[in-house]
């Protein structure tokens with residue numbers, strides 16, 4: 001900016017927990033900003049749990065034939081790690097960012113149903129706590145995050161863990177569905193005057209599409225979970241190998257599970273589409289293509305679930321159909337990558353921490369997408385399924401994709417949420433450590449998978465390279481763990497002494513940057529006229545507003 | 552604005568609920584094709600009696616519509632009457648379900664007996680649970696109506712309760728067709 005304007009500091013932030021009504025005020029809150037923060041804290045709580053679980057696993061896997069963990073403990077840990085990270089960390093993080101940002105980005109003062117919003121948060125938290133209570137009641141679930149029957153039937157999993165899995169996930173699932181309902185109604189009915197659908201920030205678009213994916217996908221999971229719980233508690237026969245059908249569980253689970261991948265990928269696409277333009281100083285390239293490809297991905301997502309089941313003997317015609325659908329998803333995803341790349345092309349890019357994570361996302365997610373393509377090819381899938389190649393793939397998608405974007409979004413929006421910037425110096429150290437640790441851990445697991453190391457087994461024999469590759473993978477994991485301490489330290493110190501941000505520290509263009517940082521309890525008294533996707537650009541550049549151009 | 556939003560919320564909610572029921576219904580049909588157990592056991596079902604109780608449930612969709620139309624015309628008493636009849640009809644339907652369950656259990660057909668029992672009691676049980684939820688909602692709304700809460704001609708609560716009730720009805724038509732009518736063909 002060449003024109004320096006002193007922006008007054010926000011006087012009233014969010015109520016502190018130190019004031020008289022502090023904690024009670026937060027617990028009873030229906031404000032979307034407080035609930036958004038509580039979503040993020042919920043995710044943080046479970047992130048520490050899920051991270052501890054995987055660190056124990058990586059210690060166990062450092063050397064061949066290790067006895068640090070028993071097989072029983074290891075089974076519980078990998079099950080809880082996967083379930084936690086997907087349902088209790090990534091979901092609440094993305095929904096929390098949405099709950100905080102969507103009303104601000106569309107110029108609304110809250111979600112459409114504030115009390116329902118609170119209900120969604122508390123269901124998510126209590127569902128997670130109930131899942132974790134299993135540790136105190138005879139052992140955590142131990143049949144993997146997708147909990148295949150008949151392993152999870154009561155005769156093979158006799159502890160109560162799987163029951164807690166069913167109940168915990170049904171409860172968080174209800175919270176997720178009500179959250180999605182709230183997003184849909186909020187986005188459809190509460191946009192600022194003038195904000196047509198095609199003027200919405202792409203993050204808002206992606207949250208809208210994600211909400212529809214949730215409404216379509218979670219009921220299938222809930223049906224499966226209910227049937228499994230009825231099997232286990234009332235001795236029904238749904239998934240019994242002799243009188244029911246174990247394969248039906250896989251169909252129901254993956255009819256949810258594949259859309260779930262996009263529930264965890266579309267909001268990140270949205271975050272990228274906010275961060276990349278702002279730090280490239282150019283409007284997003286191909287707005288309509290980004291939105292359209294998001295919708296295409298959502299539709300295709302419901303038609304490809306059986307690519308998780310190629311090894312179950314569905315027959316070649318079925319396999320071929322689902323293989324083709326899965327390859328097709330590469331097209332809209334590729335369109336998005338080109339959009340971001342072309343947004344950066346020729347721009348004056350600021351490589352701060354948010355942008356470092358955003359650009360790395362594009363690379364890492366592409367690797368995850370390509371390794372995913374190798375599973376769409378049925379014969380390769382038969383070779384690689386249930387090996388560490390799958391583990392590597394899913395982590396490139398969920399860490400290299402989703403988590404990188406969350407970090408980009410965190411560094412981008414932290415000033416709005418707290419009024420202070422995160423330290424760039426610590427941010428770069430964090431990025432470097434995480435980037436190296438992540439790639440070290442998971443690149444090598446592709447090789448381990450090709451060599452034939454099976455996943456979900458508590459140890460491995462001393463075969464050539466296995467020990468060395470696993471040791472290096474564990475070192476990478478510990479580097480990632482250490483990098484998280486740097487991030488936490490950064491958040492802790494920046495909350496107190498970070499550089500004050502002002503309303504619009506990045507000179508961004510969407511409405512959340514129009515209000516104070518942090519926003520007052522009432523977000524807006526008024527919003528500027530919205531006549532394009534970049535209302536704040538139009539406001540600052542009356543001589544050259546976006547709405548004068550056709551695009 | 553609020554009525555529009557609440558109705559929208561309810562519509563998307565029942566769309567999502569519909570997928571839950573579709574999952575259960577597809578499972579039922581799938582199990583039917585998988586083994587003979589369902590087609591052997593389902594001759595214990597009483598299609599005639601259940602058909603009669605189905606008529607009560609269908610009629611209740613009409614009475615709730617009539618009641619809500621009364622509210623539109625500024626006649627909250629019509630609404631109260633419509634709701635009361637709807638609740639009675641819904642309760643009669645649930646009584647019919649209970650009778651059917653009792654007969655089956657007398658024939659020793661239970662949820663843990665075989666895959667028919669599992670699929671039948673789960674699908675109809677979840678539907679009955681939705682009817683019961685609807686009855687609770689309608690009772691609350693009836694109470695509010697009698698307390699004079701609905702003075703205007705429109706109400707978000709009444710409108711969305713009506714949508715939900717029609718949904719519960721529509722689901723039953725499909726469930727009844729799949730479980731009771733198709734085996735008769």
Ligand SMILES: [Cu+2]
Nearest residue numbers: 258261305308
């Ligand atoms: Cu998939």
